[in-house]
Amino acid sequence: xxxxxxxxxxxxxxxxxxxxxxxxxxxxxxxxxxxxxxxxxxxxxxxxxxxxxxxxxxxxxxxxxxxxxxxxxxxxxxxxxxxxxxxxxxxxxxxxxxxxxxxxxxxxxxxxxxxxxxxxxxxxxxxxxxxxxxxxxxxxxxxxxxxxxxxxxxxxxxxxxxxxxxxxxxxxxxxxxxxxxxxxxxxxxxxxxxxxxxxxxxxxxxxxxxxxxxxxxxxxxxxxxxxxxxxxxxxxxxxxxxxxxxxxxxxxxxxxxxxxxxxxxxxxxxxxxxxxxxxxxxxxxxxxxxxxxxxxxxxxxxxxxxxxxxxxxxxxxxxxxxxxxxxxxxxxxxxxxxxxxxxxxxxxxxxxxxxxxxxxxxxxxxxxxxxxxxxxxxxxxxxxxxxxxxxxxxxx
Amino acid sequence: xxxxxxxxxxxxxxxxxxxxxxxxxxxxxxxxxxxxxxxxxxxxxxxxxxxxxxxxxxxxxxxxxxxxxxxxxxxxxxxxxxxxxxxxxxxxxxxxxxxxxxxxxxxxxxxxxxxxxxxxxxxxxxxxxxxxxxxxxxxxxxxxxxxxxxxxxxxxxxxxxxxxxxxxxxxxxxxxxxxxxxxxxxxxxxxxxxxxxxxxxxxxxxxxxxxxxxxxxxxxxxxxxxxxxxxxxxxxxxxxxxxxxxxxxxxxxxxxxxxxxxxxxxxxxxxxxxxxxxxxxxxxxxxxxxxxxxxxxxxxxxxxxxxxxxxxxxxxxxxxxxxxxxxxxxxxxxxxxxxxxxxxxxxxxxxxxxxxxxxxxxxxxxxxxxxxxxxxxxxxxxxxxxxxxxxxxxxxxxxxxxxxxxxxxxxxxxxxxxxxxxxxxxxxxxxxxxxxxxxxxxxxxxxxxxxxxxxxxxxxxxxxxxxxxxxxxxxxxxxxxxxxxxxxxxxxxxxxxxxxxxxxxxxxxx
Numbered sequence: 027x028x029x030x031x032x033x034x035x036x037x038x039x040x041x042x043x044x045x046x047x048x049x050x051x052x053x054x055x056x057x058x059x060x061x062x063x064x065x066x067x068x069x070x071x072x073x074x075x076x077x078x079x080x081x082x083x084x085x086x087x088x089x090x091x092x093x094x095x096x097x098x099x100x101x102x103x104x105x106x107x108x109x110x111x112x113x114x115x116x117x118x119x120x121x122x123x124x125x126x127x128x129x130x131x132x133x134x135x136x137x138x139x140x141x142x143x144x145x146x147x148x149x150x151x152x153x154x155x156x157x158x159x160x161x162x163x164x165x166x167x168x169x170x171x172x173x174x175x176x177x178x179x180x181x182x183x184x185x186x187x188x189x190x191x192x193x194x195x196x197x198x199x200x201x202x203x204x205x206x207x208x209x210x211x212x213x214x215x216x217x218x219x220x221x222x223x224x225x226x227x228x229x230x231x232x233x234x235x236x237x238x239x240x241x242x243x244x245x246x247x248x249x250x251x252x253x254x255x256x257x258x259x260x261x262x263x264x265x266x267x268x269x270x271x272x273x274x275x276x277x278x279x280x281x282x283x284x285x286x287x288x289x290x291x292x293x294x295x296x297x298x299x300x301x302x303x304x305x306x307x308x309x310x311x312x313x314x315x316x317x318x319x320x321x322x323x324x325x326x327x328x329x330x331x332x333x334x335x336x337x338x339x340x341x342x343x344x345x346x347x348x349x350x351x352x353x354x355x356x357x358x359x360x361x362x363x364x365x366x367x368x369x370x371x372x373x374x375x376x377x378x379x380x381x382x383x384x385x386x387x388x389x390x391x392x393x394x395x396x397x398x399x400x401x402x403x404x405x406x407x408x409x410x411x412x413x414x415x416x417x418x419x420x421x422x
Numbered sequence: 423x424x425x426x427x428x429x430x431x432x433x434x435x436x437x438x439x440x441x442x443x444x445x446x447x448x449x450x451x452x453x454x455x456x457x458x459x460x461x462x463x464x465x466x467x468x469x470x471x472x473x474x475x476x477x478x479x480x481x482x483x484x485x486x487x488x489x490x491x492x493x494x495x496x497x498x499x500x501x502x503x504x505x506x507x508x509x510x511x512x513x514x515x516x517x518x519x520x521x522x523x524x525x526x527x528x529x530x531x532x533x534x535x536x537x538x539x540x541x542x543x544x545x546x547x548x549x550x551x552x553x554x555x556x557x558x559x560x561x562x563x564x565x566x567x568x569x570x571x572x573x574x575x576x577x578x579x580x581x582x583x584x585x586x587x588x589x590x591x592x593x594x595x596x597x598x599x600x601x602x603x604x605x606x607x608x609x610x611x612x613x614x615x616x617x618x619x620x621x622x623x624x625x626x627x628x629x630x631x632x633x634x635x636x637x638x639x640x641x642x643x644x645x646x647x648x649x650x651x652x653x654x655x656x657x658x659x660x661x662x663x664x665x666x667x668x669x670x671x672x673x674x675x676x677x678x679x680x681x682x683x684x685x686x687x688x689x690x691x692x693x694x695x696x697x698x699x700x701x702x703x704x705x706x707x708x709x710x711x712x713x714x715x716x717x718x719x720x721x722x723x724x725x726x727x728x729x730x731x732x733x734x735x736x737x738x739x740x741x742x743x744x745x746x747x748x749x750x751x752x753x754x755x756x757x758x759x760x761x762x763x764x765x766x767x768x769x770x771x772x773x774x775x776x777x778x779x780x781x782x783x784x785x786x787x788x789x790x791x792x793x794x795x796x797x798x799x800x801x802x803x804x805x806x807x808x809x810x811x812x813x814x815x816x817x818x819x820x821x822x823x824x825x826x827x828x829x830x831x832x833x834x835x836x837x838x839x840x841x842x843x844x845x846x847x848x849x850x851x852x853x854x855x856x857x858x859x860x861x862x863x864x865x866x867x868x869x870x871x872x873x874x875x876x877x878x879x880x881x882x883x884x885x886x887x888x889x890x891x892x893x894x895x896x897x898x899x900x901x902x903x904x905x906x907x908x909x910x911x912x913x914x915x916x917x918x919x920x921x922x923x924x925x926x927x928x929x930x931x932x
Contacts, residue, residue, distance in 0.1 A: 042624075043883050045875035055719040059708040063733070063865045069815035104815065124629035131878070136816075166433045177473065183826060184848040242437030302743050304846045339666060341427025365462070365668065374472070377462050393472045397649040398463075401656055407555045420462060420668035421425045421688065 102135035105174035131206035194284025311368035371408025383415030436700025438466025443914025465651025484640035530639030561633030607761035619764035702863035731868030869899030
């Protein structure tokens with residue numbers, strides 16, 4: 027290039043190149059692989075890790091707490107109380123992932139004998155992974171898991187110091203993690219948990235919660251039973267606005283986690299509290315039970331099965347896909363791996379390009395980017411086929 | 423199952439702006455290109471994410487080198503030429519400077535900018551305009567010379583200003599203008615976009631920065647930088663480029679001094695005539711080249727002899743009031759308790775308190791970017807990697823929150839409004855966040871520091887000597903044009919051009 031020859035002639039430029047040469051000449055020729063900032067990011071988010079089941083304990087009549095440790099015995103990744111772990115299962119030909127709120131505390135993941143726990147309730151017939159975890163999983167089983175996911179945690183720059191947690195059923199799990207962290211002195215909030223159950227037999231993690239309550243004046247656990255129970259002296263009924271108000275401070279952040287029906291009820295109750303939107307945080311509730319209940323879903327198609335052409339790299343395969351099941355479920359049934367996170371349409375781990383075909387996107391928690399919508403990207407956990415389709419997913 | 427072809431002309435590691443620019447240009451010339459991106463979407467930090475139903479810009483403050491539709495600058499023209507049709511919005515101002523004794527909003531246009539400085543510091547109009555015109559002349563020379571080789575007499579005749587200033591620092595050249603301190607202060611805020619103190623910053627870089635931003639203003643894509651990244655990726659695929667997401671390249675395969683392919687973390691070995699790496703030379707030469715004995719000592723000396731530049735720390739807030747109700751009145755605010763860039767550069771080596779903050783309220787450039795009754799406001803510092811390298815994993819969350827708190831508190835004081843009382847969503851991006859999503863070496867987003875010995879002119883002059891492995895090109899902030907989203911595109915094009923030139927030379931030799 028002429029520029030170089032010319033510039034080599036000008037005084038200033040030669041000063042520049044000479045300095046460069048000298049700096050490089052003086053430098054060490056040793057290979058030094060030092061990326062401490064990258065290393066910290068990998069300690070927090072190492073990606074999928076191999077876990078072994080080291081304990082299974084009942085958490086009530088219908089739920090179990092599963093303890094995992096790393097197969098290499100190392101500490102588990104850092105996470106915030108309230109976050110979830112995604113576990114990968116291979117059941118028959120299916121490759122299935124599920125997110126579970128972590129019910130153990132962050133400090134326990136970093137302790138001398140580090141572990142992480144989830145607490146899973148047996149389903150009432152529609153969640154076969156929950157049943158698998160309750161009935162089939164045994165000590166010594168090895169799984170992969172990705173943890174420290176989700177946005178459902180206390181953020182000191184956003185949330186009020188006084189936190190009221192509204193829990194229903196197995197939705198207690200993220201709050202159990204927070205409660206343990208509060209008692210340990212590593213989460214500096216005043217936490218009141220209002221925990222709604224049908225009866226005292228249905229309270230998940232009852233003994234654990236009892237041991238925590240009273241262990242520290244920053245934690246209060248209030249059970250609320252909806253059914254009549256002889257001898258019960260505690261709170262009764264539902265988590266109404268009136269009850270919530272009773273336990274609120276002047277400035278309170280509400281965290282809500284429970285079954286879908288509870289959300290519908292609580293949205294109404296929380297509205298009556300007249301608190302700013304920023305003070306109310308709902309956890310995502312996972313895969314919808316019946317997509318056909320949503321407005322805009324063509325109910326006449328719900329029993330159809332379509333052909334889904336799946337492109338990975340230069341390869342294509344064709345699999346069946348039911349209109350009433352998400353694209354992720356179709357892939358998992360066919361044994362095709364796809365990365366998933368929240369399974370609620372929000373996190374975007376399963377971001378997928380639709381090349382052709384029609385689909386329905388669950389309007390609840392549609393977390394897609396605007397430009398993605400323009401170019402037919404979907405979050406496959408929340409997208410349902412309405413015709414034969416062709417999609418492209420990452421090679422895994 | 424076969425996911426890749428047996429052979430590609432070029433494999434591009436990294437589907438961010440530089441890598442995608444390379445892919446577009448190579449595909450345009452009919453080459454068979456594979457892009458491997460570690461994340462599940464394109465763009466690197468030129469991306470967005472959704473929190474609480476609101477899409478949030480991850481990194482872009484403003485894009486340089488675009489220009490209006492009828493008068494495109496080089497990056498804008500490249501997008502047009504490639505058929506990447508982005509919905510650009512003009513940023514309404516250069517910046518609001520909040521500096522000791524100064525509160526002023528400056529606007530693009532060399533004359534207008536000079537006049538606005540003159541209003542603050544009377545009697546400086548002619549000198550400031552002369553300086554900006556010098557910058558503009560150097561800028562035009564840089565643009566022309568990087569495309570059209572030229573004979574020595576022509577250079578002397580046409581590019582005298584460039585030649586004369588190429589060997590001098592910004593401070594050395596600014597000193598010759600004999601401007602009052604306040605005027606100099608108002609001419610300095612953009613320094614953070616190139617990230618070197620003026621004693622170290624080559625005047626050539628300062629010229630490009632000022633002429634581009636002040637002369638033509640800046641742009642943002644309507645649907646955030648993900649619109650830009652996605653449209654580049656979609657267009658590249660339309661042109662035949664194969665893009666595979668979630669593919670982490672572990673190794674670059676080299677034999678007899680020539681790259682011939684890559685191996686992914688999944689275990690796929692893929693072959694090509696050329697490889698373009700968006701991964702830093704630091705990472706490539708220390709752990710990616712296979713076998714490592716193919717790395718010459720000169721390559722590691724080069725890496726060890728260069729200084730990594732800046733990383734980024736941002737706290738992004740979605741606030742539950744419109745901007746004006748929170749006393750936020752500008753798209754961009756540069757705030758410092760001094761405008762001595764050499765002092766500020768030293769301050770960036772630590773973990774705070776940081777003395778120079780860059781704030782963006784996207785609603786002013788992009789109305790409707792957040793739901794009605796809310797606004798988006800981010801505070802960014804661009805620290806050197808040095809301080810952040812000392813942060814341990816167990817202290818990370820505490821340090822991150824302390825720094826974020828300082829930034830929010832400083833701006834709350836400035837606005838006279840406690841921003842913490844209005845936070846709908848709060849996202850803290852750190853050097854570690856960048857490392858996590860992009861794999862950038864030490865989370866560095868600025869590549870190597872622009873210094874007098876690591877100068878675009880020096881980089882151009884030594885580029886041939888610094889190609890240590892045949893068939894391996896670099897594209898990213900660590901390449902010749904350095905940091906920034908506009909320069910990322912230029913870096914990607916340069917890598918592609920090197921390959922096209924090499925192919926042409928080989929053809930001729932046969």
